[in-house]
Amino acid sequence: MTSDQAMRRYLTVIIPAAIAFVGVSFVLKAADNANVLPLPALYAVSIVPVGIMLGMFWAHWRYMGEIDEFLRSIQVKGAFAGLIFVLTVATGWGWLEMFADAPQLSIFWLNPLYWIIYSIAVMWFTPRDGAEQ
Amino acid sequence: MKNKIRELRGERGWSQAVLADKLEVSRQSVNAIETGRYDPSLPLAFSIARLFGVPIEEIFAGDE
Numbered sequence: 141m142t143s144d145q146a147m148r149r150y151l152t153v154i155i156p157a158a159i160a161f162v163g164v165s166f167v168l169k170a171a172d173n174a175n176v177l178p179l180p181a182l183y184a185v186s187i188v189p190v191g192i193m194l195g196m197f198w199a200h201w202r203y204m205g206e207i208d209e210f211l212r213s214i215q216v217k218g219a220f221a222g223l224i225f226v227l228t229v230a231t232g233w234g235w236l237e238m239f240a241d242a243p244q245l246s247i248f249w250l251n252p253l254y255w256i257i258y259s260i261a262v263m264w265f266t267p268r269d270g271a272e273q
Numbered sequence: 274m275k276n277k278i279r280e281l282r283g284e285r286g287w288s289q290a291v292l293a294d295k296l297e298v299s300r301q302s303v304n305a306i307e308t309g310r311y312d313p314s315l316p317l318a319f320s321i322a323r324l325f326g327v328p329i330e331e332i333f334a335g336d337e
Contacts, residue, residue, distance in 0.1 A: 142299070143298075143299040143301075207299070208297075208298040208299050208302050209298075209302070209313070209314055209317060210298065210299065210301065210302035210305050210306070210311050210313075211299055211301065211302065213311070269305060269310055269311065270301070270304055270305040270308055270310040270311070271301040271304075271305060272301070
């Protein structure tokens with residue numbers, strides 16, 4: 141499989157999954173606001189976006205296995221940058237919440253933050269490492 | 274790491290895309306290796322040497 145084919149396969153999963161994740165998240169939020177679902181049902185339905193999220197990570201995992209070693213090195217750097225950012229924010233803000241009464245942040249945002257930082261990092265490493273020429 | 278891939282490729286009249294096809298990697302990878310921005314793994318380095326029919330140490334030189 142070529143890198144282009146792998147990219148197409150990746151995008152056909154990741155784009156619909158990302159749209160579905162955002163859509164289901166909004167539906168869950170609206171359902172919670174309108175009190176249309178009892179609490180146990182909200183817990184149960186929350187499995188849907190989690191499943192979608194796992195699907196996104198599975199697609200990324202498969203993509204990294206299908207591309208060549210150079211392109212994979214860029215993906216690994218991007219994923220690592222996202223991980224560093226998310227863990228640093230979670231730990232750093234967590235300390236502030238525990239000891240400095242900082243306002244509580246929803247850990248829901250860690251997943252979108254991971255993907256945003258990963259995307260920015262890949263866009264930065266791609267030209268830097270010579271993958272655009 | 275310095276290498277002679279561009280020179281060897283030029284002698285054969287291959288484009289980066291042709292070499293990438295033969296090595297089953299992306300054209301970006303060939304470019305990154307040629308320009309010294311990426312050092313290939315040992316298996317890929319051996320594939321390159323086999324393809325050009327020259328010993329690996331004739332293609333790649335250390336930075337020392």
